[in-house]
Amino acid sequence: MDAMDTPDKFRAKGFAPRPAQRGNVRQTTLKDGISCTGRGLHSGAKVGMALLPAEADSGIVFRRTDLAGRGAEIAARWDNVVDTKMCTTIGNAEGVTVGTIEHLLAALAGLRIDNATVEVNGPELPVMDGSAEPFAFLIECAGIQELDAPRRVIEILKPVSVGNDEKSAVLMPGAGSTYSFEIEFASGAIGRQLRAFDMSNGAFRRELASARTFGFREEIDAMHASGLARGGSLANAVVVDGNTVLNPDGLRFRDEFVRHKLLDSLGDMRLAGYQLLGHFHGYRSGHALNIRLLRRLFADDSAWRLVETAGKFTAGESAEARMRAARAIA
Numbered sequence: 001m002d003a004m005d006t007p008d009k010f011r012a013k014g015f016a017p018r019p020a021q022r023g024n025v026r027q028t029t030l031k032d033g034i035s036c037t038g039r040g041l042h043s044g045a046k047v048g049m050a051l052l053p054a055e056a057d058s059g060i061v062f063r064r065t066d067l068a069g070r071g072a073e074i075a076a077r078w079d080n081v082v083d084t085k086m087c088t089t090i091g092n093a094e095g096v097t098v099g100t101i102e103h104l105l106a107a108l109a110g111l112r113i114d115n116a117t118v119e120v121n122g123p124e125l126p127v128m129d130g131s132a133e134p135f136a137f138l139i140e141c142a143g144i145q146e147l148d149a150p151r152r153v154i155e156i157l158k159p160v161s162v163g164n165d166e167k168s169a170v171l172m173p174g175a176g177s178t179y180s181f182e183i184e185f186a187s188g189a190i191g192r193q194l195r196a197f198d199m200s201n202g203a204f205r206r207e208l209a210s211a212r213t214f215g216f217r218e219e220i221d222a223m224h225a226s227g228l229a230r231g232g233s234l235a236n237a238v239v240v241d242g243n244t245v246l247n248p249d250g251l252r253f254r255d256e257f258v259r260h261k262l263l264d265s266l267g268d269m270r271l272a273g274y275q276l277l278g279h280f281h282g283y284r285s286g287h288a289l290n291i292r293l294l295r296r297l298f299a300d301d302s303a304w305r306l307v308e309t310a311g312k313f314t315a316g317e318s319a320e321a322r323m324r325a326a327r328a329i330a
């Protein structure tokens with residue numbers, strides 16, 4: 001991994017994304033390994049990452065290749081989350097951590113990869129362009145392999161919610177895997193945005209993957225002043241100043257902000273260890289509340305069960321209909 005080994009390298013070499021398989025019945029992994037480098041958002045340091053195939057039932061596991069020996073592996077699971085302040089960070093008992101995992105997890109969830117090993121040579125993943133698109137592109141270049149094992153998901157059996165009037169997150173039963181999110185910001189550049197998303201029809205790539213993370217200029221100035229977000233720039237985030245978007249090329253979608261919140265939620269919910277069969281709704285939620293929601297879910301054995309997906313994920317109520325029901329609970 002010399003120089004800046006970005007996904008553009010693969011485009012330059014004529015790699016074409018292979019369309020994702022549905023993976024409705026069997027588990028999936030990557031067909032080949034693939035690697036890239038980029039900058040860490042917080043350290044600003046160059047970091048190398050490789051996505052590797054993994055066996056059935058191994059889930060998503062991160063491996064720190066800059067640390068030798070025991071304790072360098074961390075499963076991407078809610079009970080390994082050690083920090084949610086600016087991004088989602090997982091760690092193990094030895095104090096080894098990997099941060100800024102949520103956009104890669106969103107890409108793995110969105111393209112329905114059940115099993116993969118993620119090697120990284122530092123404490124945070126590369127931020128790339130602030131979206132999940134470069135990760136989705138890498139996964140599609142590597143290709144998706146079905147495994148000889150039934151796919152399993154976590155079925156939500158009853159509504160579970162966390163939060164209050166100001167912000168909340170809900171999981172509720174539903175025939176498919178659907179998400180919705182609502183945000184409200186004083187900034188005229190964002191305002192109120194509400195959007196629903198259905199995992200079942202390949203919409204991730206089209207609707208969410210390229211939506212970038214965002215922040216406010218005053219927050220970013222303050223972070224830079226205290227030595228944080230050193231790798232952060234207009235190249236990897238939408239930056240809002242008052243009622244204005246500072247990025248010279250503007251937004252990728254009119255409602256890019258709520259799309260990115262959906263993307264983050266998809267990544268955070270992947271920390272259930274499996275994909276979810278049901279509906280997620282977030283109202284001004286973030287990583288901390290999303291992880292609290294998973295803790296609440298797994299604290300109640302009657303709220304979920306692990307099921308094989310054969311015959312599930314059928315079309316049922318629309319994501320919009322579930323969103324209306326979820327908003328009544330939130």
Ligand SMILES: [Zn+2]
Nearest residue numbers: 102103213264
């Ligand atoms: Zn994000």
